[in-house]
Amino acid sequence: MDNRTNILRCAAELFYQKGYDAVGVQEIVARAGTTKPTLYYYFGSKYGLLENILETYYAPFLESLEKASFYDGDVPKTLYKTCIEYLKLAMKNKTLYLFVLSLIYSARENDTYKAVRPYMVRTHEIIVQIFSKAEDKLGNINGRHQQFASGFEGIINFYLIYYFEIGEPEIDIEEVGRNLVNQFMYGIFS
Amino acid sequence: MDNRTNILRCAAELFYQKGYDAVGVQEIVARAGTTKPTLYYYFGSKYGLLENILETYYAPFLESLEKASFYDGDVPKTLYKTCIEYLKLAMKNKTLYLFVLSLIYSARENDTYKAVRPYMVRTHEIIVQIFSKAEDKLGNINGRHQQFASGFEGIINFYLIYYFEIGEPEIDIEEVGRNLVNQFMYGIFS
DNA sequence: ATCTGTATATACCGATTGGTATAATGAACT
DNA sequence: AGTTCATTATACCAATCGGTATATACAGAT
Numbered sequence: 465m466d467n468r469t470n471i472l473r474c475a476a477e478l479f480y481q482k483g484y485d486a487v488g489v490q491e492i493v494a495r496a497g498t499t500k501p502t503l504y505y506y507f508g509s510k511y512g513l514l515e516n517i518l519e520t521y522y523a524p525f526l527e528s529l530e531k532a533s534f535y536d537g538d539v540p541k542t543l544y545k546t547c548i549e550y551l552k553l554a555m556k557n558k559t560l561y562l563f564v565l566s567l568i569y570s571a572r573e574n575d576t577y578k579a580v581r582p583y584m585v586r587t588h589e590i591i592v593q594i595f596s597k598a599e600d601k602l603g604n605i606n607g608r609h610q611q612f613a614s615g616f617e618g619i620i621n622f623y624l625i626y627y628f629e630i631g632e633p634e635i636d637i638e639e640v641g642r643n644l645v646n647q648f649m650y651g652i653f654s
Numbered sequence: 655m656d657n658r659t660n661i662l663r664c665a666a667e668l669f670y671q672k673g674y675d676a677v678g679v680q681e682i683v684a685r686a687g688t689t690k691p692t693l694y695y696y697f698g699s700k701y702g703l704l705e706n707i708l709e710t711y712y713a714p715f716l717e718s719l720e721k722a723s724f725y726d727g728d729v730p731k732t733l734y735k736t737c738i739e740y741l742k743l744a745m746k747n748k749t750l751y752l753f754v755l756s757l758i759y760s761a762r763e764n765d766t767y768k769a770v771r772p773y774m775v776r777t778h779e780i781i782v783q784i785f786s787k788a789e790d791k792l793g794n795i796n797g798r799h800q801q802f803a804s805g806f807e808g809i810i811n812f813y814l815i816y817y818f819e820i821g822e823p824e825i826d827i828e829e830v831g832r833n834l835v836n837q838f839m840y841g842i843f844s
Numbered sequence: 845a846t847c848t849g850t851a852t853a854t855a856c857c858g859a860t861t862g863g864t865a866t867a868a869t870g871a872a873c874t
Numbered sequence: 875a876g877t878t879c880a881t882t883a884t885a886c887c888a889a890t891c892g893g894t895a896t897a898t899a900c901a902g903a904t
Contacts, residue, residue, distance in 0.1 A: 467881085483761035485675030489862060499883055500863075506881095510862065562759075569752075569759035569815075571673035588816065608833070610816060615837055618812025622804040625759075626778065630800070643798070647805055651841040652792065657851080679892060689853055690893075696851095700892065 468506045471496045476517045480563040484514060484576045514579050518567075521560050525553050526586055533590050535597040540649060542594055543616065547641045550620045555637060558628060565621060591616055619648050658696045661686045666707045670753040674704060674766045704769050708757075711750050715743050716776055723780050725787040730839060732784055733806065737831045740810045745827060748818060755811060781806055809838050 465473075474496040478487045489510055493503050507513040532549040535542045554561040567580035591613040599605060605612065623644060627635070655663075664686040668677045679700055683693050697703040722739040725732045744751040757770035781803040789795060795802065813834060817825070 479761075481761055481763045483675060483764040483766070485673060486761070486764055488860070490860080501884095502882055504863070563761075566759045566761060569756045571669075571671055571676070571753075571756060573671045574673040574676055576673070610820070611813060611833065611837070614812040614816040615809045615834075618808030618810075619805045620808075622808030622811065623801060626800060626804040643801065644805075647801070647841075649841045651837075651839045652795075652802055652805075678890070680890080691854090692852055694893070 467496070467498055467502055471498065471503050471506065472513070472517060472520060475513050476521065476563065477559065479514070479517070480559045480566075483566070484570075485574070511575050511579070514576065518564070518579060518583060521557070522564055522583055525549070526583060526590075528553075529587065529590055533594050535594055537601070539594075539598045539601050540645060542598070543645045543648065544641055546591070546594065546616075547620055547645050548637060550624075551635075551637045551641055554624050554628075555635075561624070562628065565625070588613060588617070616648055619644055657686070657688055657692055661688065661693050661696065662703070662707060662710060665703050666711065666753065667749065669704070669707070670749045670756075673756070674760075675764070701765050701769070704766065708754070708769060708773060711747070712754055712773055715739070716773060716780075718743075719777065719780055723784050725784055727791070729784075729788045729791050730835060732788070733835045733838065734831055736781070736784065736806075737810055737835050738827060740814075741825075741827045741831055744814050744818075745825075751814070752818060755815070778803060778807070806838055809834055 471492065475487075475492045478492055478495065489500055489503060492513075493500050496503075503513070507516055529546065529549050532545040533542060564580065564583070567576045568584050570576040570580075592609050595602065595605065595609040595612045623640075661682065665677075665682045668682055668685065679690055679693060682703075683690050686693075693703070697706055719736065719739050722735040723732060754770060754773070757766045758774050760766040760770075782799050785792065785795065785799040785802045813830075
């Protein structure tokens with residue numbers, strides 16, 4: 465693996481483990497087995513490194529999400545496909561998933577929030593779009609797209625948070641996806 | 655206001671705005687109009703300051719939550735009362751609410767996560783308990799207490815995240831509470 | 845008047861922070 | 875052979891980090 469990729473991966477791991485501000489540039493290059501000028505040659509700054517991590521590892525997920533959220537008239541199916549994309553990402557790359565979540569919740573005046581904001585906004589737009597297009601099937605939802613979208617994201621994200629907290633061995637993605645979508649659509653009495 | 659309280663409030667504000675690791679002790683005492691030895695006299699360390707913020711400002715919320723979540727056989731009512739407590743806290747002290755959320759999502763090896771973990775676990779226990787006690791009314795939920803609990807927390811928290819992101823002027827707490835609980839219990843077709 | 849304990853400030857500590865000036869590699873091209 | 879250019883290392887920078895040794899101020903008790 466080349467130096468650039470190596471630095472990127474080491475930084476992503478450390479940022480996930482300790483948090484962006486708690487990790488020094490020196491610590492990153494030490495783990496990558498190189499020196500600071502190399503890092504600054506490729507990424508320009510510590511912040512550039514953060515941006516590059518998101519662009520490299522998270523942007524592809526957003527594209528998958530966009531495809532999966534295509535609405536063809538079947539609300540449950542669309543939500544299920546979308547939910548599955550979340551679960552797949554989280555299971556395939558737990559580190560990245562939790563790291564991005566931590567950025568979304570980070571302090572508003574911190575660089576980490578600035579870096580993740582465009583991705584966060586885009587994600588929300590994609591989910592809101594589902595409910596906008598599905599308005600014919602959902603009846604008069606009276607401008608509650610936002611609430612539905614954040615509810616949908618919330619159910620998935622908080623499920624994963626506590627799943628990772630407990631650390632159960634593995635899950636059946638399709639089954640969990642069905643459960644979460646059912647809970648979201650029909651409530652807890654379903 | 656005495657020096658101690660003043661330091662506590664200034665630190666809470668700065669931690670919320672910039673994040674725990676991005677704020678220096680010097681910056682805190684400068685805003686509070688005092689000096690470092692005073693801070694270390696009262697709180698012992700920067701970490702002690704963080705613990706004290708949670709104990710002082712967040713612990714009371716947990717007590718309110720505990721009372722509000724008392725289950726008397728009426729599931730919708732219990733969930734509604736619980737939800738209202740969340741919304742009340744968030745509206746009364748937006749800064750604290752978002753700060754605690756950021757801690758919950760912070761890096762696992764960061765001091766911030768260590769500090770908030772007991773409060774996070776306790777909160778989750780309280781919510782899980784509702785669904786445990788309500789098992790008679792909910793039918794066979796087959797061990798899905800955890801999923802219901804995190805779903806409930808997720809719907810509320812993500813609603814508030816995007817509410818604060820958009821920054822609408824004010825909401826009718828009781829109406830939003832009814833909406834969220836309805837969505838959670840009966841799904842989006844309600 | 846002296847002692848005790850709380851509360852605060854000045855001035856400092858070694859370590860680490862993000863970042864860079866300079867120079868040395870080594871391969872490719874002319 | 876000489877030149878160019880991407881890549882990497884040594885050694886350094888001022889600034890800030892969390893934390894503290896020491897001294898002082900002041901109130902209340904003896």
